[in-house]
Amino acid sequence: xxxxxxxxxxxxxxxxxYDPAIPQIAALSVxxxxxxxxxxxxxxxxxxxxxxxxxxxxxxxxxxxxxxxxRIIWGDYFKGPQIEKFPEIHHLTHTIMMTASKCKQSLDxxxxxxxxxxxxxxxxxxxxxxxxxxxxxxxxxxxxLEIIRPLLQSD
Numbered sequence: 001x002x003x004x005x006x007x008x009x010x011x012x013x014x015x016x017x018y019d020p021a022i023p024q025i026a027a028l029s030v031x032x033x034x035x036x037x038x039x040x041x042x043x044x045x046x047x048x049x050x051x052x053x054x055x056x057x058x059x060x061x062x063x064x065x066x067x068x069x070x071r072i073i074w075g076d077y078f079k080g081p082q083i084e085k086f087p088e089i090h091h092l093t094h095t096i097m098m099t100a101s102k103c104k105q106s107l108d109x110x111x112x113x114x115x116x117x118x119x120x121x122x123x124x125x126x127x128x129x130x131x132x133x134x135x136x137x138x139x140x141x142x143x144x145l146e147i148i149r150p151l152l153q154s155d
Contacts, residue, residue: 022069028143030066092121096115
């Protein structure tokens with residue numbers, strides 16, 4: 001009756017479920033994948049070429065996921081009142097997009113660390129707009145970097 005093309009959606013309706021945890025995990029994954037790439041012994045390229053290729057591909061996938069999730073939260077969640085209170089969100093979002101692109105373009109771990117830091121800043125602002133306190137914790141998995149988490153009632 002109706003032919004549908006492939007459809008992707010998040011929240012074009014007011015579901016009110018947004019959480020920057022997904023881009024945080026993706027940013028941490030970028031750093032972890034960079035670490036794994038640098039641990040490869042590339043002196044025997046043929047032996048490790050397939051693993052190297054998979055790691056690079058996944059690093060790019062995770063960097064793209066950061067961009068998609070941040071764009072969705074920025075575009076769908078941040079409205080006038082939040083933007084008025086945190087006008088720097090536009091510049092920060094653009095910076096995250098550029099840093100995620102750098103992560104896709106290179107193997108420099110510093111870009112990955114910057115991406116985690118920027119996503120943490122975004123996360124802090126996001127939770128502040130909801131008047132939810134945050135705290136810093138060390139992620140319990142490699143690369144064991146500091147992340148911002150909401151302070152939940154059970155914490």
